[in-house]
Amino acid sequence: MTIDKSKVENILKTDDFHVNELRDLVEQRQLNVDKRFKDDMIEALLADKWTDEEFNDLKDRFLRIQRERSPMGFYIGKIEDLPDYTDQATHEELKETLLVDAADRDGVELNEEGFEIREATKNSVSGIYWTQTRTYTLNALRELTSRERTYDIGFEFDLEERIVHINADNYGKRGEILTKFAEKGIEIESVGPHGEKGGNANEIIEGFIEDVESGLQAAKEQQELHDFSDGSGRSLLQTRTLEIKLTDGQLKTANLEGHQDIFETDVVKELTEDENGRIIHLKGIFEYRGEDFNFHVGLPEELGRIRIKKKGAPKDNVDLLEDAFDFLFEHFNEHFIDC
């Protein structure tokens, strides 16, 4: 039985569907087409026959690609204070405090904003905060319409390490959950060099970069013992964008060429030394065990941030993405949380 081609087309034409996967499919089906061009390959694949089973395989493949190519990361803060009014265990009391504002959901409908707890154990309390906003937009006939939009923000309290992760792609909503926490007596403090440590913030960041770089080098050398890949001497960490906050609150961006020590460049020297600026965002690329990842490490006053995204072809290896994240987070933890 053949299936509806438009469904296949929808998947193949998504930006997330990687060109290497298209080439794989074309090779499997032995189609005669120029494998350099994405459009030609999609056309040839659509002209071919698709069975139900093949379509299901395609969906699986797409899911795997997305899992590997989607960014991974969260906002992060230190737990400064938790509610402690009863004799209950900390996680129990935290759960109950949050559930005073329990979300009321009815399938996809959200009746009342609030918290939903997924897990509450001795070391960890995690869940989702549901919230809604009325937004005003123009509809297709250019009339003003209002829509309810629902946001979900993931959170996880690590009670052992006393840190909290917040998963939100919306900047404003991230602030909303912090306010909710504060109302309930949960105090969250930012990570990274602030306050008294703010004076040598840039040295702490320099130390972080050096450690990450030597860690990457070690991981590469370990891998090369059983895999003789190219040792072309490329630097494994390239910082490409720095955001520097000056003492008057201004935020300056420095875009850098990859192959240099960022602390030696004129623009960074001027902003950090002459103008007393403090580095609060680092963005760039690092190479971990042969694969490249984009990274973003943020240390603003509110919440810290760490995020990575795999570059290049999917290798059907989600573990590597997670390992790379753990690697970076370990250093983040050491320099900015335990500092």
Place this chain on the structure above:
Amino acid sequence: MSRDEQFEVQYLLSLMVVVLGLTTSNIDNILSQIVGIAFLFISSIHLLLLTSYYSLEKGSEMELPIASSIRGYSRKTLQLTTIGFLYLLTHTVCYALLRRYAVPVWGFSVSTVKTIITFGLPLLLVGVMSGTFLHKVWKPYRVSRDISLNIIPDSVRLYPEFEDSDPVLVEILNDGRKTYNLELSIELPATIIADIDRETHADTYQKQIALTDDREPIHLRLRHNAQETQKELIRVRVEHDHGTIEEEIECILRP
């Protein structure tokens, strides 16, 4: 154009010493007095302009409009002096040859022929010489001064997808007021594919550009088909009537 005024003054002084030396001796044997005086006149004006510009420049920190207009005039008189000197030299040669050989051997005395050889022939020679100079040296020089090719950045990391790879800006710049017809070609290696203005290109991308006092930006989005990490070069070439400018983009291809 960067000029060394001190050098120019020295050069002119030495020329004048020669010419003045010639005028005091038995000059009629070597060149016609009219040509010598005319040359002296031109070079004196040039020297005058140059010294006044030089003193204005040294005497004031400010950029005076009069100084820059004098500088502009002195550029023209420099060209005139150079051409004048060229004429003087060729004239001297023709004049001397005519006196030494033509008169005694053939017994020439027809004045019009004499005038043509001593004054007309040098004019023709100088015309041909400055024409050749203008075409072979000056025009290519001016193009290379006006047209420049910038590539930012000149080293990129490429991946199999456009969105992962670093974008590149190729920019052709014309600083002059003249219009140039240029041909841009971007030679892509077999493994690299470019997206320019939402069109996909493999092999070589070519574009004809007419540029007047402006910049022509070309935004490249790149991806590759290589299976392993490797390096490649993309050659960017701008061709014009008088030559070529070539730059390279170093690419690191990552699977």
